[in-house]
Amino acid sequence: MITLKKEKEFSKVYQKGQKKHTKYVIIIFLNNNLNEKRFGFVASKKTGNAVKRNRIKRLFREVVRLNYNKFKENYDYIIIGKAVLKDNIDSLKYxxxxxDILKGIIK
Structure with a gap:
């Protein structure tokens, strides 16, 4: 799995990408013409303290790892955790x- 690392890469997807909203996440995706799938994971301070934010990102990475073939080729994806996760992350299951994420990419 290739991840987005540079601010320039994130900015391009944020500005030109399409958004899909679900209950827990916002998924932004953009065609990258690079013949590979790239992913970025975001959990802002609105989603909780550092422990909660890291758990959220670990869950996101695991979903992508186990469902990698369900994401389209040649696309960049940014998965953003919503503030509603702050209260639910302790009881939220994989x-x-x-x-929730698969519903967002299939819509």
């Missing part, structure tokens, strides 16, 4: 997060 299955729920997986369904």
């Amino acid at each position: 299955d729920t997060m997986e369904k």
Whole structure:
């Protein structure tokens, strides 16, 4: 799995990408013409303290790792955690997060 690292890469996807909203995440995606899938994971301070933000990003990475083939080729994806995760992350299970993210990419 290739990740977006540079601010320039994130900015391009933020500005030109299409957004899909689900209950827990916002998924922004953009065609990159690079013949590869790239991913960025964002959990802002609105989603909780450092422990919660790291858990959210670990869940996002695991969903992508196990469902890698369901994401389209030649696309950059940024998965952003919504503030509603702040209260729910302790009780939130992997299955729920997986369904939510997959619902966002299939819409």
